[in-house]
Amino acid sequence: xxxxxxxxxxxxxxxxxxxxxxxxxxxxxxxxxxxxxxxxxxxxxxxxxxxxxxxxxxxxxxxxxxxxxxxxxxxxxxxxxxxxxxxxxxxxxxxxxxxxxxxxxxxxxxxxxxxxxxxxxxxxxxxxxxxxxxxxxxxxxxxxxxxxxxxxxxxxxxxxxxxxxxxxxxxxxxxxxxxxxxxxxxxxxxxxxxxxxxxxxxxxxxxxxxxxxxxxxxxxxxxxxxxxxxxxxxx
Numbered sequence: 261x262x263x264x265x266x267x268x269x270x271x272x273x274x275x276x277x278x279x280x281x282x283x284x285x286x287x288x289x290x291x292x293x294x295x296x297x298x299x300x301x302x303x304x305x306x307x308x309x310x311x312x313x314x315x316x317x318x319x320x321x322x323x324x325x326x327x328x329x330x331x332x333x334x335x336x337x338x339x340x341x342x343x344x345x346x347x348x349x350x351x352x353x354x355x356x357x358x359x360x361x362x363x364x365x366x367x368x369x370x371x372x373x374x375x376x377x378x379x380x381x382x383x384x385x386x387x388x389x390x391x392x393x394x395x396x397x398x399x400x401x402x403x404x405x406x407x408x409x410x411x412x413x414x415x416x417x418x419x420x421x422x423x424x425x426x427x428x429x430x431x432x433x434x435x436x437x438x439x440x441x442x443x444x445x446x447x448x449x450x451x452x453x454x455x456x457x458x459x460x461x462x463x464x465x466x467x468x469x470x471x472x473x474x475x476x477x478x479x480x481x482x483x484x485x486x487x488x489x490x491x492x493x494x495x
Contacts, residue, residue, distance in 0.1 A: 262291035269324035299468035302477035350419030354431035389417035409440030
């Protein structure tokens with residue numbers, strides 16, 4: 261059994277009373293071993309974002325089963341799901357989602373504010389995460405003082421500060437130039453090599469080339485599941 265397991269997962273949205281039915285995911289079966297690097301590709305409306313929301317415990321399947329590390333996620337209540345998101349999953353977004361009024365250190369500390377950790381320990385862990393992404397000299401800079409690539413590094417530091425076992429990245433290079441994209445993908449590859457399971461959504465084949473496995477979605481179904489023997493990227 262994989263670390264991430266989907267069995268016959270469907271997701272249906274209804275557009276209001278008597279409205280149209282949208283089958284966002286259709287009978288998706290998927291197994292991802294711990295430590296794998298998976299890229300998810302597909303055109304807009306293919307179901308890849310819905311898949312990521314389910315994997316991230318932000319949404320539930322309409323039917324089917326989702327297990328994470330053997331745990332039946334679709335049977336859990338809101339508090340249990342929040343605990344999974346807080347301790348097991350890290351999120352990276354295209355738009356960084358940093359608080360403009362806070363410096364890098366404070367942004368990275370944010371996920372730990374309600375975890376019960378003392379300020380000194382939060383500081384220590386946030387500094388460690390920023391050093392991991394190569395920003396030990398930018399800890400007191402605010403987002404407006406950082407390049408796009410540096411802001412994404414802060415966002416990655418925030419995602420890994422809780423030492424998650426899986427990192428979900430939605431178009432992590434979508435707002436970056438080629439040089440910065442290569443740096444970010446190199447960083448994500450290094451995190452994967454350290455043992456973090458990596459799942460990224462991308463529309464760029466050059467980014468997907470960094471993954472060891474590529475899933476292609478179309479009309480809510482996984483239409484292709486292929487190993488990328490070479491890996492390493494093509495940016």
